Amino acid sequence: MKTLTLNVTNLDGTDHAVEALAGWQVMEILRDHGFPIKAECGGACCCATCHVYVAPDWVDRVNPMGEDEEVMLDSAMDVRENSRLSCQIVMTEALDGLHVIIAPNPE
Amino acid sequence: MDNQGIMAENQHKTDVVIIGAGPVGLFAVFELGLLDIKAHLVDILDRPGGQCAELYPEKPIYDIPALPVVTGQELTDRLMEQIKPFNPVFHFGQMAESLEKTAEGWRVTTDLGTVIDAKVVVIAAGGGSFVPKKPAIPGIDAYEGSAVFYAVRKMEQFRGKHLVIAGGGDSALDWTLNLQPLAASLTLVHRRDDFRAAPDSINKMRALVADGKMKLEIAAITGLSGADGALHAVALQSKEKGDYTIPADCMLAFYGLTMKLGPIANFGLNLHENLVPVDTEKFETATSGIFAIGDINHYPGKLKLILSGFHEAALMAQQAFRYVYPERKLRFQYTTSSSDLQTKLGVAQNEAA
Structure with missing residues (x-):
């Protein structure tokens, strides 16, 4: 399977390019690489602790937000226009190079 | 305890105190109950079920053996039904705050001042206590x-x-x-x-x-x-x-709520990245009489699955028996064939009459 790249800006502003596989949730990739997301519910769109911002030039290219996700964002912190729950974005070849910024998540 | 032998309302004595009333804590009541071991449970939520009740009561779970699909709430309800014969005592809406050694075992005190003395402590606290975000x-x-x-x-x-x-x-x-x-x-x-x-x-x-x-x-x-x-x-x-x-x-x-480990961090259990290390024979911590089961424990090959927690509960109960009944010999029995177990479960044939 082709290895894809996920670009991540961490809370401290540092940029990282990490390997990603198609079919994986962005949340799973972030968690495997030790980025500070809790992902408490394990990817079920139930906890809002895998909150990220999608870089502006990628916003229109990721799958649109579902209603569940919109509601769940009500309990996320510092929600912005480009807020997403990373468990609801699945990596595909079309998203090779996707850039997300880690958002504040509960400690 | 006062000199009459009557306990104050918030003082309790039991065999095992289970910290956490999620699915694994609930099933531990069953496995302990089959061995005549009584349990009290403490949970910060106001109801049983832990993450199943708080995070995903409506979400279907597909990997519980023999239940092709079950929601978090249904799983909780079924476990509550299954453990009913053992009359567990729940202390909801409170957090286990301290753990102290006593002459006979352990004393758990909650943030509401409930004191529970038990021979054995089982930590089934999942991802920790649910606290406000x-x-x-x-x-x-x-x-x-x-x-x-x-x-x-x-x-x-x-x-x-x-x-x-x-x-x-x-x-x-x-x-x-x-x-x-x-x-x-x-x-x-x-x-x-x-x-x-x-x-x-x-x-x-x-x-x-x-x-x-x-x-x-x-x-x-x-x-x-x-x-x-x-x-x-x-x-x-x-x-x-x-x-x-x-x-x-x-x-x-x-x-909404998020999970924090909380006071368990101060229980002296040599945590490994906020998890409690246990052996895989008894799921006991390095401290005798203190066990950890479910998502909160750590051992090589650990999978954070409800079904793994159920297995851990069964093995924990075997060792807990040795602390609760040191003089008795542990007899391994099946619920299908043991009239003794069936009596405990209230399903014995001769009981119907």
Whole structure:
């Protein structure tokens, strides 16, 4: 399977390019690489602790937000226009190079 | 215990105290019960089920053996039914705060002052205690407890206050309706003009707004200003209004719950990345008589699955028996064939008559 790249800006502003596989949730990739997301519910769109911002030039290219996700964002912190729950974005070849910024998540 | 041998209301003595009433803690009651071991459970939530009840009561789970699909709430309900014959005692809405060695075993004390003495302690605390999510607002710490709150303990505290309530779920709406008559002014702040709460509450809130009895701001909270723990204003930002502030002297924030390990970190269990290391024979910690099962434990090959926790509960119970009944010989029996076990479960053939 082709290895894809996920670009991540961490809370401290540092940029990282990490390997990603198609079919994986962005949340799973972030968690495997030790980025500070809790992902408490394990990817079920139930906890809002895998909150990220999608870089502006990628916003229109990721799958649109579902209603569940919109509601769940009500309990996320510092929600912005480009807020997403990373468990609801699945990596595909079309998203090779996707850039997300880690958002504040509960400690 | 007083000299009459009668215990004070919040003092208890039992065989095993289980910290956490999630699916694994509940199933531990069953495995212990089959071995004649009584259990008390402590949980910070106000009901059983742990994450299954709090995070995903409506979500289907597909990997519980023999249940092709079950929701978090159904799984909890079924476990409660399964353990009913063993009459577990629940201490809900409280957090296990301290663990001390006693002559006969262990003493667990909760933040509400409940004291439970037991021979064995089972930590089945999952990802930790559910506590309110703290908004990521710079400087919020300085106001916590004096002007910023995540729960209402006494409504009177808000009488005559200029109150801001943040959030868009049932807690935010319920407290808006309850506190609006008491507060000098009340502003509900939510990120979008849509609420996920009981329709009746939403209608009532909108009617109060229409009557000018409270305000609704669709905005993000960007900051707090005040001095010495006293809040003066809340800074907001919205597309329509840009940056603006509203005067306030109290804020209540309701953004749901998150899990924190909490006082278990201080139980002296040599944590490994916030998990409790155990052996894989008895699921016991390095301290005899203290076990950890379910998502909170750690061992090579650990999988955080409910079914793994069930297995861990069964093996834990075998060793717990040796502490509770040191003089007895452990007899391994099957529920299918043992009339003794069937009697305990209330399903024995000769009991029907």
